Amino acid sequence: MTLRVDITKKLANFTLDIAFECAPGTLTAVVGPSGAGKSTLIRTIAGLERPDSGRITLGDATWNDSGQGLFVPPQKRGLGMVFQDYTLFPHLTVAGNVAFAARDRACVPDLLERFGITHLASRRPSSISGGERQRAAFCQALARCPVMLLLDEPFSALDVATRNALRVELLRLKDDLGIPMVHVTHDLEEAYQLADDILAVEAGHASPEWLERQGMGRPRSNGGARSVAPADDGPALRATGTF
Numbered sequence: 001m002t003l004r005v006d007i008t009k010k011l012a013n014f015t016l017d018i019a020f021e022c023a024p025g026t027l028t029a030v031v032g033p034s035g036a037g038k039s040t041l042i043r044t045i046a047g048l049e050r051p052d053s054g055r056i057t058l059g060d061a062t063w064n065d066s067g068q069g070l071f072v073p074p075q076k077r078g079l080g081m082v083f084q085d086y087t088l089f090p091h092l093t094v095a096g097n098v099a100f101a102a103r104d105r106a107c108v109p110d111l112l113e114r115f116g117i118t119h120l121a122s123r124r125p126s127s128i129s130g131g132e133r134q135r136a137a138f139c140q141a142l143a144r145c146p147v148m149l150l151l152d153e154p155f156s157a158l159d160v161a162t163r164n165a166l167r168v169e170l171l172r173l174k175d176d177l178g179i180p181m182v183h184v185t186h187d188l189e190e191a192y193q194l195a196d197d198i199l200a201v202e203a204g205h206a207s208p209e210w211l212e213r214q215g216m217g218r219p220r221s222n223g224g225a226r227s228v229a230p231a232d233d234g235p236a237l238r239a240t241g242t243f
């Protein structure tokens with residue numbers, strides 16, 4: 001099911017005005033300078049913020065439609081989220097945290113194994129590393145069998161080796177799960193490694209020019225929406241060879 005976003009969100013001195021699409025089994029990386037509106041966009045898709053106008057839909061499901069006064073609360077959207085700050089309960093073990101979120105507890109051992117933390121199942125979040133906590137957070141998000149994944153800087157606090165391992169796992173997940181994924185990152189190399197489409201945001205608006213100014217080549221349009229993606233034959237594309 002394709003995620004379709006076309007919204008305006010006004011904050012005190014800031015307006016987010018963005019439209020893009022993210023198809024099943026693809027990852028859209030959201031990049032841009034600090035304060036551009038990336039987290040506001042993710043929070044609005046999650047239902048943690050209400051847009052002032054516009055629509056957010058996933059396939060046939062409408063999550064926001066300002067014209068009809070429609071708003072589906074976050075807990076009813078069925079999406080998975082992994083943010084920079086871990087969302088684990090401190091009083092539960094790693095396995096307990098994943099099981100708490102799970103639709104079917106039978107999936108917990110497989111998830112822990114997939115993320116290499118089976119041996120940490122009975123530990124509490126305070127007694128494992130940041131990278132291990134983030135692996136557990138991925139397990140927790142996936143245990144819900146999410147209809148899509150929202151990722152806001154999930155790797156930014158991790159060391160290079162852990163970050164690379166989790167990037168590889170995310171690429172596998174993209175193929176295995178076949179759901180839309182929207183991933184905010186400050187790391188353009190990461191964006192080009194993981195993404196099928198890149199949405200560059202500057203001052204609340206889609207900005208292919210911002211990506212160009214970073215020396216990443218002229219993005220192409222994404223299916224007629226206002227989002228952008230790296231050019232098929234752009235220099236960064238050739239450099240990474242991952243598209």
Ligand SMILES: Nc1ncnc2c1ncn2[C@@H]1O[C@H](COP(=O)(O)OP(=O)(O)OP(=O)(O)O)[C@@H](O)[C@H]1O
Pocket residue numbers: 011012013014032033034035036037038039040041
């Ligand atoms: N609750 C709020 N009330 C008013 N303004 C806000 C609020 N939250 C964020 N803003 C402003 O909205 C703009 C976008 O913020 P946002 O956090 O979405 O940016 P970002 O691109 O995620 O930034 P960063 O990369 O630094 O995390 C900023 O100018 C910020 O100051």
